[in-house]
Amino acid sequence: MSNRTEFTAVAHNPSSRHRPALLALSLASFCALLALLAPAVSQSQVTRSTPKPIPPNEAYMQPVPGLSHGELRKFRNGEKQFKAPWVVFPLLGGEWGLGPTFLANSCVGCHVQAGRGRTFDEPGVIAFQQLLRLSIPGEGPDGGPMPHPNYGDQLQVFGVNVGLKENLKPGEAELYIDWVPFPVTLSDGTVVELRKPSVRLEKPNFGPIDATVMTSLRNTQVVFGAGYLEAVTEEDILALAKMQQTVGLNGRPNYVRDDINKRTALGRFGWKANQPNVKQQIAAAFHGDMGVTSSLYIEENCPPVQTLCRAMPPGNKPELLDYSWDELHFWQLALDAPAPRNQDNPQVIRGSQLFTQARCAQCHIPELRTGEFPALPQISKKTFRAYTDLLLHDMGPGLADGRPDFKAGPRDWRTAPLWGIGLSAQVNGSTNLLHDGRARNVLEAILWHGGEAQASRDLFAGFSKQEREDLIAFVNSL
Numbered sequence: 001m002s003n004r005t006e007f008t009a010v011a012h013n014p015s016s017r018h019r020p021a022l023l024a025l026s027l028a029s030f031c032a033l034l035a036l037l038a039p040a041v042s043q044s045q046v047t048r049s050t051p052k053p054i055p056p057n058e059a060y061m062q063p064v065p066g067l068s069h070g071e072l073r074k075f076r077n078g079e080k081q082f083k084a085p086w087v088v089f090p091l092l093g094g095e096w097g098l099g100p101t102f103l104a105n106s107c108v109g110c111h112v113q114a115g116r117g118r119t120f121d122e123p124g125v126i127a128f129q130q131l132l133r134l135s136i137p138g139e140g141p142d143g144g145p146m147p148h149p150n151y152g153d154q155l156q157v158f159g160v161n162v163g164l165k166e167n168l169k170p171g172e173a174e175l176y177i178d179w180v181p182f183p184v185t186l187s188d189g190t191v192v193e194l195r196k197p198s199v200r201l202e203k204p205n206f207g208p209i210d211a212t213v214m215t216s217l218r219n220t221q222v223v224f225g226a227g228y229l230e231a232v233t234e235e236d237i238l239a240l241a242k243m244q245q246t247v248g249l250n251g252r253p254n255y256v257r258d259d260i261n262k263r264t265a266l267g268r269f270g271w272k273a274n275q276p277n278v279k280q281q282i283a284a285a286f287h288g289d290m291g292v293t294s295s296l297y298i299e300e301n302c303p304p305v306q307t308l309c310r311a312m313p314p315g316n317k318p319e320l321l322d323y324s325w326d327e328l329h330f331w332q333l334a335l336d337a338p339a340p341r342n343q344d345n346p347q348v349i350r351g352s353q354l355f356t357q358a359r360c361a362q363c364h365i366p367e368l369r370t371g372e373f374p375a376l377p378q379i380s381k382k383t384f385r386a387y388t389d390l391l392l393h394d395m396g397p398g399l400a401d402g403r404p405d406f407k408a409g410p411r412d413w414r415t416a417p418l419w420g421i422g423l424s425a426q427v428n429g430s431t432n433l434l435h436d437g438r439a440r441n442v443l444e445a446i447l448w449h450g451g452e453a454q455a456s457r458d459l460f461a462g463f464s465k466q467e468r469e470d471l472i473a474f475v476n477s478l
């Protein structure tokens with residue numbers, strides 16, 4: 001990998017990732033031609049071979065090309081798992097096993113259409129598409145954060161209700177986000193009003209959550225393309241870190257606990273790259289976000305003081321069946337990223353040059369390559385354009401959460417992939433960006449960059465209005 005290819009972003013020509021679409025298109029026009037030449041080809045045959053346009057809100061829900069019939073069936077079953085509602089035993093209307101405490105009753109309740117979470121602007125609404133990680137000082141088991149003795153390592157804001165009012169089980173606490181305005185002035189005098197979250201916890205049910213408790217607010221992430229991110233070899237990621245040192249950056253991998261293989265592994269998923277692989281990420285989401293146990297996390301999520309929680313009968317043991325986990329895992333690996341758009345638009349081309357000029361591409365690495373990936377051979381040895389390095393960077397005090405997460409320090413965040421970012425609004429209405437959802441658009445997200453990205457941010461802030469708009473148009477085309 002040469003520095004030049006890694007650190008420059010060119011608005012790209014249709015790559016191999018597009019070829020199937022082009023092929024399908026030319027096949028369609030070929031069929032249309034056939035129809036003209038030979039009226040014997042029936043109209044229905046022609047229509048069947050035309051690819052259906054993807055509805056705007058389904059842009060993040062497409063499978064990678066090349067799945068067999070059987071694999072497509074598995075993909076659809078996995079999608080059903082992603083959408084399936086969970087209920088508390090013995091209520092009807094879903095899978096048994098929700099709670100006793102939880103944040104949402106389905107994956108899709110937070111990852112609407114596989115997209116980002118949305119923040120509420122009104123002050124009185126309990127946040128649930130944003131979750132609050134908690135820990136107390138010190139290192140927990142396996143080098144991770146030390147869970148709070150009464151609340152664990154993540155706050156669940158709801159408790160299950162088994163019908164009668166007196167049976168309503170308490171959530172752990174109510175989580176509200178108050179937005180504090182934070183205006184910044186750019187070099188041409190433009191004032192941009194940023195905002196910063198201030199977390200407010202009310203009605204803590206299991207004792208006070210005092211100032212020594214470290215918290216980290218995390219917005220719901222997009223989930224497509226995870227297979228590609230998992231398939232990059234560790235060697236390639238470490239090579240990127242080394243290469244960044246030559247330009248004065250300090251990208252570092254996180255090393256986290258792999259509970260499945262019982263070892264330390266490179267972290268890839270989550271805002272601080274605190275999850276090593278998709279399979280574990282899913283089990284952790286079931287456990288932490290929905291209160292659903294699995295063969296990996298078999299015990300209900302009830303710290304010792306939560307006696308009502310501990311007394312509840314489980315929906316099953318474990319509540320998530322291994323084959324459902326497997327189907328959802330397959331879906332998650334095979335969920336494709338949307339293709340870039342408008343790559344030959346002059347503004348987008350200008351923006352891609354500015355993206356390189358402002359050194360965005362030093363962290364948001366345009367192109368990566370997967371290694372051998374037996375779990376889904378269709379994505380083995382492929383290049384893909386996610387615009388990330390999967391490394392942690394010190395992003396400065398403005399973005400700091402003050403809470404370490406394995407090897408990720410209190411100011412460190414994983415370079416967020418930028419693919420598909422411009423489709424976020426059409427997918428589910430959310431344009432919220434950054435780890436806590438504070439940025440309401442790409443402009444705000446860039447202006448929050450500090451630390452290792454300060455120079456890059458300042459180059460951007462020094463651009464003319466037209467140049468800033470060009471760069472943003474490029475980011476939104478990815």
Ligand code: HEC
Binds near residue numbers: 103107221271
């Ligand atoms: C309460 C809302 C919520 C629910 C429910 C939820 N998630 Fe998430 N998800 C998140 C948040 C927040 C993150 C980021 C976590 C972090 O950084 O600590 C995330 C991260 C992820 C990621 C990592 C994406 C990346 O690029 O790193 C995947 C994959 C994922 N979730 C899948 C799932 C699946 C599958 C389910 C259902 C079993 C699920 N989630 C349920 C909120 C939720």
Ligand code: HEC
Binds near residue numbers: 363413417433435460
């Ligand atoms: C030093 C590495 C680095 C550089 C340089 C950098 N970024 Fe980032 N970028 C990050 C990290 C890390 C995050 C995640 C920060 C967070 O969530 O708090 C991020 C987040 C973003 C996001 C939000 C994505 C999302 O899904 O929330 C956008 C947009 C973005 N960067 C664009 C840019 C642009 C444009 C530039 C150049 C002007 C740039 N970045 C330069 C590391 C970098």
